[in-house]
Amino acid sequence: MHTFKLLVMSAILWAGQTLAATAVQPDDAQLQYIGRVDFTERAAPQLSWPGTSIEGNFTGGSLAIKLDDVLGKNFFNVFIDGDLAHPVIVEAAKGGKTYPVASDLAPGPHRFLITKRTEGEEGATAFLGLELADGGKLLAPPxxxxxxxxxFGDSITSGMGNEAADGQPDHLLNEKNNFMSYASITARNLDAEAHIISQSGIGVMISWFPFTMPDFYGQLSAVGKNDSKWDFGSWTPDVVVINLMQNDHWLIDDHKRLVPMPDDAQRVQAYKRFVQKIRALYPKAYIVCALGSMDMIRPGSKWPDYVRSAVAQIREEQNDQRIDTLMFEFTGYTAHPRVRHHQANADLLTAFIRQKLDW
Incomplete structure (x- = not known):
């Protein structure tokens, strides 16, 4: 964390410098976007989902990124030349701004990767392009x-509080880093492209706000409940991982917010209906119904059984052999999982997928 803070301070200091630059527009074909990106305005594509990324190769001794953030609450990682241990962390100010992220680079080709640390509840960010050193140019992408x-998940999948210290509050935006969530780590372990459709506080039957994952999963934009539509035919996953119901557990069992309270069979059916929606979209994908690693999977909890029952019914009724369950280990840590928990969960999920798909 100390290194991260130094890099953030460096980025702030560089922000005041004026550099001769070669502009790269956001619709440049050499830029590689990953995730649900809204290209309605090609000159200002909108990034909203956690883990959404942009990468490319370039020449020149410096790099700056241009962002226009709606709320001034988003954070981004910028990695240079594959150094994934030392990101430059950009805190996006509200409005349009240029953020220098690398300087004094050696001659020759370089690589950058930009990833969104935060999620839709922090609002959308328009990517306005890059500035390279005078004479620099964009090369063919990787x-x-x-x-x-x-x-598909909630705050666990988003990476809420994963960089917070143990025993400290885990809601601070600068300590939310989707890149170090179990989802993003698993994708890197498997050399896979990931789309991360998650929202802190969301559930299948009830959320901490007036919409649930069945209302939300089909959106192009992650900013609240909206009318945007994702084209599911444009990107088809080989594997789908669903990690939901933690908020259902809290709101139904602990806070008694759902009236009348659903019985066991209704809970199973609600989860089953959502999984069937995903299966209808992706008939050939391998679906992993995961849970955890928060208190929903503690010893004595009924929620793992709800998920197992739903999956067993789908397997039997639809003869679906490409679906299974995976329970992450409950370590006794009841706050949002920290990076070490995400790493352990990613190791478990990585091994599971490798076994099932021979990856």
């Missing part, structure tokens, strides 16, 4: 990954 994984 080859796209052939494997694809899509994740």
């Amino acid at each position: 080859p796209r990954k052939q494997r694809r994984i899509e994740f």
Whole structure:
């Protein structure tokens, strides 16, 4: 974390410098976008989902990124030349701004990767392009990954509080880093492209706000409940990982917010209906119904059984052999999982997918 803070301070100091630059427009064909990106305005594509990324190769001694953030609450990682351990962390100010992220680079080709640390509840960010050193140019992008994984989840999948210290509040935006969530780590482990459809506080039957994942999963934009539509035919995953119901557990069992309270069979059916919606979209994908690693999977909890029952019914009724369950380990840590928990969960999920798909 100390290194991260130094890099953030460096980015702030560089922001005041004026550099001769070669502009790269956001619709440049050499830029590689990953995730649900809204290209309605080609000159200002909107990034809203956690983990959404842009990567490319370039020449020149410096790099700056241009963003126009709606709320001034988003954070981004920028990695240079594959150094994934030392991101430059950009705190996006409200409005349009240029953020220098690399300087004094050696001659020759370089690589960048931009990833959205935060999620839709922090609002959308328009990507307005790059500035390279005078004489620099964009090169052909890296080859796209052939494997694809899509994740549907809540704050755990988003990476809420994963960089917070143990025992400290885990709601701070600068300590939310989807890149170090189990979802993003698993995708890197498997050399797969990931789409991460997650929202902190969301559930299948009830959420901490007036919409649920069945209302939300088909959107192009992750900013609240809206009328945008994602084209499911434009990107098809090989694997789908669903990790939901933690908020259902809290709101139904602990806070008694759903009236009348659903019985066990209704809980199973609600989850089953959502999984069937995903199966209808992706008939050939391998679906992993995961849970955890928060208190929903503690010893004695009924929620793992709800998921197992729903999956067993789907397997039997539809003769669906490409669906299974995976329970992450409950370590006794009841707050949002920290990076070490995400790494352990990613190791488990990675091994599971490798076994099932021979990856």
